[in-house]
Amino acid sequence: MHPISRRRLLQGSAAAGALALLGAGGATAAPPPPHRWIGAGPFTHVYDPSTPGGPRYLNDHTLIKAADRWHLFGITGPAAPPGQAPDSAAEISFAHASAPDPYGPWTTHADALTRDPAYFGEEHLWAPHVVEAGGTYWMFYAAGGRDGAAINLATSTDLFTWTRLPTGPLFRGRAARDPMVVRIDGQWVMYYTELSGQDGRHVVAFRRSDDLVHWSEPGTVFTDATTTTTVSVTESPFVVERDGWYHLFIGPREGYDGTDVFASRNPFSFGLDGYAGHVPGHAVEVVTDGEQWHVSAAGWFQQGLYMAPLRWLDAPPPWQSAENPVAGLGADGRLNVFALDASDHALLRCVQLDPQSGTWSSWQPFGGPAGAVPTLGRDTDGRLEVFSLAPGGAGLDHRAQRPDGSWYDWEEFGGAAGAAPAVARGADGALEVFALGPAGSAVARRRQASPGSLTWQAWDGGFGGPAGAPPVVAANADGRLEVFALSPGGSGIYHRWQETPDGPWAQWSRFGTAAGGAPRVARDGSGRLIVVATAPSGQATFCRRQSVPSGGWDDWRPLFGWTAAAPALAPDADGRLEAFALSPGGALLGHRRQLATGGGWDPGDDFGEPGVRLAATPTAAVDATGRTHVFAVTADGRVRTRVRDRPGGGWRPWAAFGDRVVETQT
Template sequence: MDGINMRRKLIAAAFAAATVATAITLTTQPANGQPAERAASPTVGARPFTHLYDPSVGEREPWYINDHTFIRDDAGTWHMFGITHAEPANDDDEDTFAHATAPSLQGPWTKQPPALHVDPAYGETHLWAPHVIKHGSTYYMFYNGGGPDATKYAISLATSTDLRTWTRRPGGPLFRDGAVARDPYVVRIGERWVMYYTATSAPTGGNHVVAYRTSTDLINWSDRAIAFTDPTSGFGAGNTESPFVVYGNGAWHLFLGPRGGYAGTDVFRSADPFHFSLDQLSGHVFSHAAEVISDGGQWWVSHAGWGQRGVWLAPLDFGGGSGRYADEAGTDPSDRVLLVSGVDGRQEAFAGAADQVWTRYQTVPSGPWSPWAPIGGPRSATLSAGRNADGRLEVFASGDGRVDRRLQVAPGGGWHAWENFGTGAHDLTVAQNADGRLEILASGPVGVFHRWQTSPNGAWSEWTRFGGPANALIATGRDAAGRIEVYAAADGKVERRRQAAPSSGWQPAFEPFGTIDGLTHIAAGRRPDGGLELLAGGSAGVSRRAQDGPSGAWSAWQPFDGPAGARVHVGRNADGRLELFASTAGTVRNRWQDGAGWSPWTAFGTGAIGIGFGTNTDGRQEVAAGSPNGLFGRYQRVPSGPWSDWSGIGGPGMR
């Protein structure tokens, strides 16, 4: 029997297998009154699927889409490519990649001419499982091209500059592997590209595995290594198909199927993107050939396959109550202007004016804004915010010698009145634990203090001494293991303290973390590979420290150029790249991740009195800045793309 027909029989056998999920609990030492027990693996799941695209439209018979991929171009148009064939299924004859486009991920999707046809001159017997990424100005499509020997299947490459015309790599396949190596997925982790794919432990069979290889140029790939081994074995396909590795809610997640049925995908959670095991099971999604997609503000998971009438889409929840970027909440330092996204995707803006706090909100996600309105609270307030596990926003305002708190009545709804939350703070910021609990840190004359929710969405502890320097500037980040890191800076010295375990106790004390001449501000952000970046403004410009990969070792402080004496903020593009903003009384400048490095600094505007950054549901970043004549705003015209000009957005004058 040939390898391809064996694949179909092994898939059918896999449908009968049941997967048993086991609950895992870690016990940790309590500290500062925080919980002593936590769930080791937050449950990953999906909300109901909706029908996205039917390839049968305009055809004489029903068609299907199987393994597929999504990508958004620079103009904001979404593209989908996938295995396609008329029903009934025949993977021997899957010789074309379907192509469809849409103005948004949710559609409407329009069928386009096929993207690629099988080419026997390359030894291709079929076309399976495309995956498309962009690097520089080029789109790279990785796929399985089959071949006469299933023990040496080809992983091949085609490239394009417009996502419509594709050219195969002249040198032939990138590499061959078996048994029936297929379903490539490529992602950037640290300084390397990583390709995950499904195979068996030996070319002639063995355990079903997820293999991976690494590359620095997307052309030359290392020898294989193994990221996951399943106890099942055989020749060809098994239950490690469609591997997909993404970072969310403080950990790496591996999606695999079919498990527990044709429309079944298991999710495994790990702090290490190169090592997953069966005891790290973290959830299950009723999906076949699952793709995990981000539109810049929400995670989604897709479903397709034989007899499924095309492609389906559902919001994905990494645990903790939301599929939005809850793990990024509260990582930006406080300021007098604040933008924060609610659970329904609408942004709300707050400005700490000389008389009180003012606010306005988007009337629909990514849409127009309401007028500004005064809401009370301290004068000339410094603002920070977090989003509860249930989606309710909390805003904190420090001014007039006190800290006030304001809480949404319901997710996406109205607000309670301000309540006093403590004495005034030199600086404050909100972080979110891996289990969804918010934590606020505030500095004053005797150091840093903190309060935390005793349960997700629940009551708050009392203020507790946290240590650190007096009247410090504060920033927080969460590493790839889910641990909060706190950075406190004063008198040119930076100190760090981090959690000993996610959502649990802290290391005993702050530790020195370097010096910055004339230090003016600090901010933290997390790269797409999970590594943290720490930025500081100073008299010589901006300085930078960076983790070497997820939860990795830190570099020394390095000059990062930019304006002297700046406040620094970190934004995130829809494609995951960080964007850095440095603002002074006279100028705002920005630079962004560009491949493995960073762009040069560019002029972004004149000086601002407070500056806030937010993200629309369609992935476009938005900026609001205060001035004596009211607030001004800029927004990205397309996700991850160029910015609009500054324009007045009303609101109170700020001094």
């Protein structure tokens, strides 16, 4: 067994077998992008704003250093029950804390500012941002009122006592909120989220000022087709300059706890074509001490402030696998579970020793390091095939199981990629994989030479794309494969299908409206496909299923409320699908099951453990006895499992699964 190679295949004679995602011909690879790419290290919980009166959350916030201490100001309010959003209209004060370092220890102070209805009709206090100029601290914040949305200003000389501007709001807008102020080319520039005047979509607007009090008429720096008047994915704008490039952080994108980054030479014009990375946090702010860069995050479903190192990268960061860990039934009829070791990102494998008794092996090394949790395919003879992403997305690697349950060595499978690929089995039994290019540049397809073969055909690099998330694939009842992908920015879901089993492919067509991340697809026991997807910001999850097997589609229907990502789908022993949906923040794991094969859904229940937060949507698999196993990773990297006591029966309590700490950053 040798570790996964990091060598690329986009060179020389190997190019024919490589992932042709960069549009390069022969040995010439595309030049690297001129801007730096952005990612983030693991987030650390550093501050809880709760008081003796009860738990409180922290949302949009600001950090500023004064002398030898950092000060934190942010939206706060009473925490809601797990999985439920609090009432944003009740956000009427700004929390205040200070610390010698952004990572703490933090000292709580009295709230810095409280709503004053007598001050031009303030109704709430949202999204403070503080800058220092001329020995004065200037706090810009959003405040609704009887006359509409407003950006207000309060000043202080000590960061403890704040005085509102006597003349009232700086300006009003249609939905003006989330101000951020920065100095650019000798002027102050304010970025904020707003509704456009033309079509009422949420955009990032800007204004200029020389004195922080008088502001220009607005302009627009960013918009896309995803947003509507009711759902915004252009919130919490934050702009950072580095080496002549400006980087715009906005969200919630790819779920409530997600922020996308866009780069531009022009600080007043950003677009989807400038995509520069993703940070898995809500209301992200960027701070630096001159040497190290860090990002902070907070949100309704969290327990306060989180900090992580900001990473400036030479290549686009890959998407992480949707499930963590991942599980599949092997050639010998035993379940295999795969995860990444938290310490070195080595691949780990745990094997079911006896399906009847439920005993398992310990975690064993399986290769690596890897850049994401792998994906699995299963040959017609039951052999598993593992597809892994090399660190940094440098390439794809592949390892196949032997008929006796042992494993062949790792082999390089393709060039630079943006995620571990989607895998499905075609009508003739041959596996097909669909891989995302770096930064979502394209979708490529590759097929086994024959069912169960160890050789593969060349990559088709022009299958689709660009895409806003890794594609997903499933087989129709008649064997025709169908692929679903999110458009860049999440403005819609598209699909493409084989016109005949193992035959040619139809063109891409629109399948759904704006979505908050990659969809998922599965086939139930009636032979019908079901697709699930989250709304922008993760406010709800919807499902759409085929009217008849291999046929047309019904309308979208609601399935869950707030959801961190598209729910995991798994067929039970009798073909009924089960869905598992994780709330933002991981405090609630929802569960629903089809009432009958191909039928509607039961009312659902809370499937998680009280007081246990999960780091990612779990995975589910059925073993050789017909019992469903659910595997989940907690926020501290421990794997937990829950198993049915018999096929279709009740569930046993949650239990520990192994003693290794696995990667949680998904």
